[in-house]
Amino acid sequence: MRAAFASSFDADNPLAALTVGEQPEPTHPEDDWVTVQVRASSINHHDLWSLRGVGLGADRLPMILGCDAVGTAPDGTDVVVFPLVVDPGDPRGMSILSEHFPGTFAERVAVPRMNLLPLPAGLSATDAACLPTAWLTAWRMLTTKGRVDEADAVLVQGAGGGVATAAVALAVALGKRVYATSRDAGKRQRIAELGATALEPGARLPERVDVVIETVGEATFDHSLKSAAPMARIVVSGATAGHEPKVNLRRVFAMQLEILGTSMGTPGELTELLTFCAEHEVRPVVDSVVPFSRIEEAFARLHSGEAFGKIVIDHTA
Structure with a gap:
């Protein structure tokens, strides 16, 4: 074959x-x-x-x-x-x-x-x-790990790639205020068309967010920490731009932040994602x-x- x-x-x-x-x-x-x-x-x-x-x-x-x-x-x-x-x-x-x-x-x-x-x-x-890999990872990051149902605002770092773009589309479909960063002006325009507020990397957000979707790593992690609201969840599933960022631990404990790692998901979560996309007419x-x-x-x-x-x-x- x-x-x-x-x-x-x-x-x-x-x-x-x-x-x-x-x-x-x-x-x-x-x-x-x-x-x-x-x-x-x-x-x-x-x-x-x-x-x-x-x-x-x-x-x-x-x-x-x-x-x-x-x-x-x-x-x-x-x-x-x-x-x-x-x-x-x-x-x-x-x-x-x-x-x-x-x-x-x-x-x-x-x-x-x-x-x-x-x-x-x-x-x-x-x-x-x-859906089974990139979109499932994004779904798990938002729901199981990020507890996005408790959140009002979400930041997605490095939108444009498979997982990050999925996170933007899903978070918008879930009714959240979504901010997303990208170095590429063309990709920022397309991110905005998905319903997110598109920003350059490191830009100051108009508010602190409850969930951060982090797939970039070292290049954006300090910005993720600074953008997080008290008791926010920073969910990590990749490190395409460095895997050893400097972490301000005083900010972590003072703001009671959660830094959570994840990868992929379960068959049950994939079933949830398939059902959500079908019922809400969300398309990749x-x-x-x-x-x-x-x-x-x-x-x-x-x-x-x-x-x-x-x-x-x-x-x-």
Whole structure:
């Protein structure tokens, strides 16, 4: 079957480590695994990190990439694939597809039957394929960790990327006042079109916020601390611009701030997200839809840093 996979590692030019070609049909490690015919998938930065050799050992090459997928189950139903798999061999107790088990950038993918969630009516395969990783992370950051139901205002740092843009769209849909930063003027304009107040990084906010969505790290963390209201939650799921920020602990304890780490979510949270998007007509921000035959172009666009929102792969084209 045709697939896009890491055939080697290249820390400086990850695109050079990507190969598109034939790979063996999926196998089932356990009896409760099934094969899904993939209809749509989406690219995450995790895929670029894998091509750099981060989180993926040379002993597991070649590895089919991809975490997210919507497809057809063996019984003919349309399903969304939850990408985390129970994995006793991983220190975390589970791994994401494309780390120890082949991923979704293929005609077919094998997953545990329990990882299949029904595709809600009214939600297209293209939209749903954006949700299991980036949008689920944003949903968990806002709801489970950030307790956004107790908040009036939210700050999203570094909007433009998959998780941060999802957080903006979801927080607006949840009825919150949303402030979002971006270094790119064009992205700030698009953020404003989503209903947020778009600001340059480090800009003073008109009010302190109850929840901060932090995926940037060192470059923005001091601003996140200064923008937080008393007893605010600063939720961290990434550190694209440095992972060792200086933290003013006096501000943390004086303001009674919570700094919370998170990643991904649970099948129950993904079900909540799917239902919320379907019922409230919230649709993911899609940068582009690329046919599988041109998947290298999709990787190049993500690597360029120019994408706004998710890049979707159409496996039927």
